[in-house]
Amino acid sequence: MEGIVYLYVFVLAAFTGYEVISRVPVILHTPLMSGSNFIHGVVLIGAMVVMGHADPDSPLQLTLGFFAVLLGAANAAGGYVVTERMLAMFKAGKKKGAE
């Protein structure tokens, strides 16, 4: 894609992000921060592509790529687990006292 097309994507994505969050109740601030933290865990796929194209004979590239994938995977997995745990509780709260 050309640069200018990406500029459109940047701008429209920014509006989308702003719009999606604009009417969120305070009680969901923490889960939502955690949820958006999970979503940028998609950096994992970028890390995979970079690692997949790293020169197999270059220890430097492999090490850096390894860390990119490791950190990206941790971001995605950890982000998901904590968000899901928090939101699961909200569901329990709705049914007037879980136990």
Add this chain to the structure above:
Amino acid sequence: MKWFIDISYVAVAVVFVLGLKAMSSPATARKGIVWAGWAMIAATLVTLFWPGMQNFALMIVAMVIGGSVAWWSGKNVAMTDMPQMVAIYNGMGGGAAAAIAAVEFARGEMHGGMVALLAVLGALIGSVAFSGSCVAYAKLQGIMKKAYRFPMQNQLNVGLAAVVGILGLAIVTATDPDGWAIVLFFVLSLALGVIVTSPIGGADMPVVISLLNAFTGLAVGFEGYVLGNPALVVAGIVVGASGTLLTQLMAKAMNRPITNVLFTPMTGEAQGGEAIEGSMREMGALDAAATMRYANKVIIVPGYGMAVAGAQHKVWEMSQLLEEAGVEVVFAIHPVAGRMPGHMNVLLAEAGVPYDKIFDLEEINAEFSLSDVALVIGANDVVNPTARTDKSSPIYGMPILNADQAQNVIVIKRGKGTGYSGIENALFYKENCSMLYGSAQQAVGEIISHVKSMEG
């Protein structure tokens, strides 16, 4: 195969946005994260089929290690420690974005202005998010207890940022950037994250974490452009924008403009505020139990102290007992109760407190004057009336819960010390206020047994 991957990425980006939208409403929030989770798995799987990929063995090892350690730690962390976990996972995302840029530099294929510029920007922001989040984690976890201030802190921040910026520009414009310049660039970027976050006090950390979360989003978006990967661009920029908005909302709730958080860290001794006259009155658990048992309306103000003591289950047990005795019991939550906006709601939900008993500051504040008892458990700054009156107080102007307007105020507190921000609380010296010293767990337990003995 490539077209299939591209189409899948579009679908993934759409599901992410829909998932985020669902997460912004309590009824659909759970579904939102599950959708997004499946989308993430799909994205990971199709990426394995990206043309011309190699190094699969190492890649899988990295994914398994990173994923399983994070999964395990996320499953086992206590709810009270959630904010620092969010911080550390966020830092890892920033680190991943920075590492992507590092690999691209190492491959030496970065030519052309826009790609190099965004790669450098993403690397800078990602590195700051990484090291900054590590500091935030260390502070909230209690590993790093003090706020470290460097001499001429603000000048140092700006100066270092300028040096990193100039170095970054030099790398962008150079036809064949020097390897050591790139290494120095990363080192200084990481140092910048540490230096900017170190002096910030724990009370301001939620805002910082949220800001760093938005940073990571931006870094991911920029690296997405470098890699020509629209899924990264959309997801990253959406998070960057929503995270910025969320940061503003939090900062507003705490009455701490984001520039104040970053440049003039809150310190108790800096401006002491007016001296407070009077003395504190102590009260026993029996008196506290009686006061509440024969009240019409009790408003409970839980704070982080309650959560740390793990007393939320006991508190809920107590309120159920009081309700059986015909007392109306509700919970009042300050936007920054806990460590982040909404954190206390999560903790109360965990204990089984239903939604319709929990009220926000705006909803409940008028009701304090109509209630018999305000029970403050482990909260301090959020009920400090000096925020309304004393212009010299560091928390002046912060919206507070008007617990002081209740007929009686009972404060359960571990000791006579000041709050998280280190500021004296005028509420404790007021005539309608009594102090019940002890851990929340034990004090509430005693109240429960006394209330039980009053039955019938």
